[in-house]
Amino acid sequence: MLFRFTACTLLAATSLSAADSADVVIYGGTSGGITAAIQTARMGRTAILIEPTKFLGGLTTGGLGATDIGNKKAIGGLSREFYGNIHKYYSDAAKWKQQTRDDYFAKKHHGNSGAETTMWTFEPHAATEVYDAMLKEAGSKVTVIFSERLDLKKGVVKDGAKITKIIMESGREFTAPMFIDATYEGDLMAKAGVSYHVGREANNVYDEELNGVQVGHSKSHQFTKQVDPYVKKGDPSSGLLPGIEKDPGVEFSGDKKVQAYNFRMCTTDAPENRRDWEKPANYDERWFELALRNVEAGDSRISWAPSWMPNRKTDTNNNFAISTDFIGQNWDYPEADYETRAKIWQAHEDWQKGLMWTYAHHPRVPEAMRAAFQKLGLAKDEFNDNGNWPRQLYVREARRMIGGYVMTEKNCKRREIVEDSVGMGAYNMDSHNIQRYVTAEGFVRNEGDVQVGSRPYPVSFRSITPKAAECTNILVPVCLSASHIAYGSIRMEPVFMVLGQSAATAAIHAIEQGTIIQGIDYAKLKERLLKDDQMLDFESPPAPEVHSIKKTDLKGIIVDDAEAVLTGFESEGHTTGGFVEAGYRHDSDSLKGEQKARFIPALPKAGKYSVAISYSALSNRATNVPVTVHHADGETVITVDQKKKPAGANNFQPLGSFRFEAGKAGWVQISNEGTKGHVIIDAAQFVAE
Structure with a gap:
C-alpha cells in the first residue's frame, strides 16, 4: 500500500x-x-x-x-x-x-456559518x-x-x-x-x-453506569426489523451468519471487546470527480447476506452518514443497523502484531468496499436504495496514491x-x-x-x-x-x-x-x-x-446565559431527573436555562412509547401535596406529554404542553393537589407515548398543604 x-x-x-x-x-x-x-x-x-x-x-x-x-x-x-x-x-x-465558498456556507454544513x-x-x-x-x-x-x-x-x-x-x-x-x-x-x-x-470495564470497576455490556442502550444504530441470523433461515443447526455471536454476555460486565472500526470515506456527487463503486476481487457474499436480509425485511434506511465538506465532497461515516462499521471484527487488533493487524485492516477494507458495492448494485437491493448509493462515489482527487481509498483505519479505541x-x-x-x-x-x-x-x-x-x-x-x-x-x-x-x-x-x-x-x-x-x-x-x-491559549476549564452549565436552580432553594420535596427511575431518556441537555441542578434529559424525539421517567418521593407523612413538574419550554417540544400521578386515590393522567412556559414559579408546571400515603408509594411518571416533538424531564416537586 x-x-x-x-x-x-x-x-x-x-x-x-x-x-x-x-x-x-x-x-x-x-x-x-x-x-x-x-x-x-x-x-x-x-x-x-x-x-x-x-x-x-x-x-x-x-x-x-x-x-x-x-x-x-x-x-x-x-x-x-x-x-x-x-x-x-x-x-x-x-x-x-x-x-463556491458562498454556496457551501449558505447551507451551514456541520455548523459552519463562514462567520x-x-x-x-x-x-x-x-x-x-x-x-x-x-x-x-x-x-x-x-x-x-x-x-x-x-x-x-x-x-x-x-x-x-x-x-x-x-x-x-x-x-x-x-x-x-x-x-x-x-x-x-x-x-x-x-x-x-x-x-x-x-475492552470494556465492568460498571462496578469505576462506579459507572455506561460501561460494560450495554444491551439496553443499543438503539440509535439498531435493527428495526426481525432478521434471521442463521445460515439457513430458521435452522439454528446450520450455524450463524458471519460476524454474529451467540449471546452478548452479562449486562454491565466487562470484556476484552472494543468498539467497531471503519474508514471515513471521502465521497462526492460531482459526476466528473466521482468514482463508481467497484466490486472487490475477493467479494464474499456470505458476509453481506445479513445486510441483504435486513433490506428484504423492509429496512429501507440509507445506511451511511455523509457529512458535506467543501467542493461537494463528504466525510461519510457509519449509520443505522448495518453500515460501514465492521462490527466485532477488530477485537484482536489492539494487542496484535503487525502482520495480524494488516490482515484485520485489509478485512475492514474488503468489508466496507463490498458493502458499498452491495448496496449500490446487488439485485436484491431495491432500486431506490441502489440509486441513493450510486449518487455518491469516492472522490477521484483524494488519496490518489491509494486508489482514492482512505489511508487511515478509524481505530476508535x-x-x-x-x-x-x-x-x-x-x-x-x-x-x-x-x-x-x-x-x-x-x-x-x-x-x-x-x-x-x-x-x-x-x-x-x-x-x-x-x-x-x-x-x-x-x-x-x-x-x-x-x-x-x-x-x-x-x-x-x-x-x-x-x-x-x-x-x-x-x-x-x-x-x-x-x-x-x-x-x-x-x-x-x-x-x-x-x-x-x-x-x-x-x-x-x-x-x-x-x-499558549490552551483552554483548561470553564463552567458549562451554568454559563453566563444559562442558570440552574438548586434543590435546596425550592419548596417541598424535589426529585431530580438524576434520581428518577429511567427507561430511556438518555440524552442530557443544559443549554436552555431554568433547570434544576446539573441539567435535564430528553427523548431526542425518538423511540416514542418506549421512554418513561418515574419520580418517586420519600414523603415524611400522609396527607395532601401539591404536585408540579419542571421543564424548559421551546418550540421543538411536544404539546401532548402524558404525565401520570399515582396517588392514594388512584391515578390521574394530565397532558402537558411543553411548548408553553410552565405556569408556576421556577419553571414548574402545577399538576394539581393529591392525597398520598407516607413513604414511597406515590410517584409521578412522564412518558413520551404518542408524542411528537422533544419530551423534557427535569424534576418533580411535592409540597405539603
Missing part, C-alpha cells in the same frame, strides 16, 4: 544527524504527534517525529473532515490554530473547484497542506521520520523506570530524555511496561493506559472535576457498536452503541502520564488513561491535538526542571499552557 508524503516532510526526513537523538522523541504522526512536535519546537527544543507509515495526520488527513467537537469553546492552543488555518485555506477562492475565524470541515488534502505548512514553520527543530516501526519484541530499552532508547524493526535507534506515544494503538507505552486496559488518574463518566458529567487540567473534552460519551448477537427470540441485534451527553470537562495531567513506578519519561496523549465510556468522549481529533501539545509542554518542563515527568511543577505547567 503506497502513501503520499509532501516536499516539506521529505526534506525533514532526510536531515537527521547520525545521532538519532533529540530532546523529545514522538512515536506516531497522528494529529496529537504533530502538535507535540510543533510545540517542542516553539519552546526552543528539538523533536523527532516518527511515523510508522508514509503519511502524517492520522484521521485528520485520513478522511475525518467532519470534526467532532461538542463545544468549540473547549478547543484552544495549536488545535484551534489548526482550524483557524483551515479557515484561511478556504478563504482563497482558488481552493473552491466544484462549488467564524475557524472552520471545522475540510477535505483530506487540505488538512495535509495545512499540517505541512505548520511543520515547515517549525523549521529544523522538527525532524520527521517515515516508515519506521517499533520493534515489538525488543523495541524499548529501560534503565529502571526510565526509557533510554527505542529501537525500530530496521535496527535504527532513537534516544531522548523524554518520549511521547502519540499512536492510536499505544505500542510504545505498552512495550515500556506501562499498565493498560483493552485500542489500548488505554491505566495511569496516575483514570478519567471516567463522572468526569464527563462534571460530577468529579480534576484540578490539574491539561485540556478539555466536550463530546458526548460515544461508543459505537461492539458486537452482534442472537436474541432469545432468534433474531439478530447490535450491542455496544452508547450515546449519552457530557458537559465540557477538564482532562487530568495524571491521565496522560503513567505511574512513576512503571515509567518516568513517557507521556501518552492519545491512548490516555480513561475508562471505555469516558474515552468515547475524549477520543476526538481536536482533543488529541490539545493533549499532544500539553504533553510536549510537560516534557520540556521535566527536562528544564531536571525531574521525572510525574514530578514537574503543575503551577508552572498551567502558566505555560494558559500562555
